[in-house]
Amino acid sequence: MTEQTNTSIESSLFIKMDDESFLRLSSYVTREYGIKLPKSKLSMLESRLNKKVKSLGMTSYKQFLEYLFSEEGKQAELFHVIDLITTNKTDFFREPDHFKFLSGNFLPDWVQHEQGRQLRIWSAGCSTGEEPYTLLMVMEEFRRRYPQLNYSIHASDVSMRVIQSAFQGIFTMDKIGVVPPEMKRNYFLRSKLQPDLVRVKPEYRKKISYKRINLVDESFGLNCFDYDIIFCRNVLIYFDKATQERIIRKFASHLSRGGLLFIGHSESMMGMDVPFRQLKPTIYQLQ
Ligand SMILES: C[S@@+](CC[C@H](N)C(=O)[O-])C[C@H]1O[C@@H](n2cnc3c(N)ncnc32)[C@H](O)[C@@H]1O
Structure with a gap:
């Protein structure tokens, strides 16, 4: 398989986040966890969540959020999604x-x-x-x-x-x-x-x-x-x-x-x- 074919298969598997889903997810995260998610964070969110959405066999963020905010989804997935959204950069003796x-x-x-x-x-x-x-x-x-x-x-x-x-x-x-x-x-x-x-x-x-x-x-x-x-x-x-x-x-x-x-x-x-x-x-x- 050529490199070009590989890339096109990967991008066809990439799920874009629609505006409504972004707004729904970002307002929830800001309200419940304080974390600001301006529109500039859209591609960061997509890249961190794509694998998760696909692993659940879903094909859109609308479908994913319906599940995530259901009682079952909250129990099973919310903690994992928060794990993916938070930025955890740290070091020993940081700010010495x-x-x-x-x-x-x-x-x-x-x-x-x-x-x-x-x-x-x-x-x-x-x-x-x-x-x-x-x-x-x-x-x-x-x-x-x-x-x-x-x-x-x-x-x-x-x-x-x-x-x-x-x-x-x-x-x-x-x-x-x-x-x-x-x-x-x-x-x-x-x-x-x-x-x-x-x-x-x-x-x-x-x-x-x-x-x-x-x-x-x-x-x-x-x-x-x-x-x-x-x-x-x-x-x-x-x-x-x-x-x-x-x-x-x-x-x-x-x-x-x-x-x-x-x-x-x-x-x-x-x-x-x-x-x-x-x-x-x-x-x-x-x-
Ligand atoms: C960049 S790290 C900082 C780690 C360490 N304090 C340091 O300075 O190296 C930020 C941490 O804040 C946590 N965090 C983000 N939102 C939080 C919240 N609402 N409540 C508690 N911790 C939160 C993240 O999960 C992440 O581990």
Whole structure:
């Protein structure tokens, strides 16, 4: 078969999303999950959803959405569709200033003043785990010098697929490239069967607890109202300003007095009526 024939077969199998379906799907995703989907995201949506539509034996997005929004479709497919729509890009030690601030400023002060009280950390929008595992390494490294540091890490995301992946704690050697060599030795085990893979050591994996949380939901469904640190980085950027502000106010109600909120470097709270004061450009303290 020639290359040209191959291409024409593939394109004949590509299902275009009609305007009405795009509008129906994008307004649902924005309302329920906060994620903005302007028309410029149409081809991204098509390319991410095409395989799914075809795997269900369907030939149009109209047919797919009828099924997706039925009781049966919601139960069977909605989570998978959300998995496909969310953007999960993340890295170990992403935006390293935040981790430098923790070990250089926040933690020395904490161990001096809080005398063994448990430091509670929440990584909201944790994706595949690089963020909570980076937090864990920072805490553990600090604990080598100050064994009295007692901490817990909770991690959440709206996508079950990334939560499961984070829980597994398996990464490629390439992914952990930025992790300092000594930390690689301390926290990861090399796979014997697949030398390109590493896994976080079990004693550290079990230190992080996971929960599926949609940040747009009225309540986060958490019992804990006194986190000391919340990391919510590169998540708010997908939401409109009003949704961001609502979520930030809910974060405030889950933070202890003087607790910290870290947001992504391309995010901002400027112009929002929220009870935080800025310590650094993307580090905020509850007032
Ligand atoms: C780009 S990743 C950021 C990961 C990590 N915080 C970082 O900065 O590297 C954004 C994450 O936000 C999650 N997310 C998107 N909408 C969400 C929502 N409504 N509730 C909770 N998490 C959401 C996505 O599933 C994705 O894993």
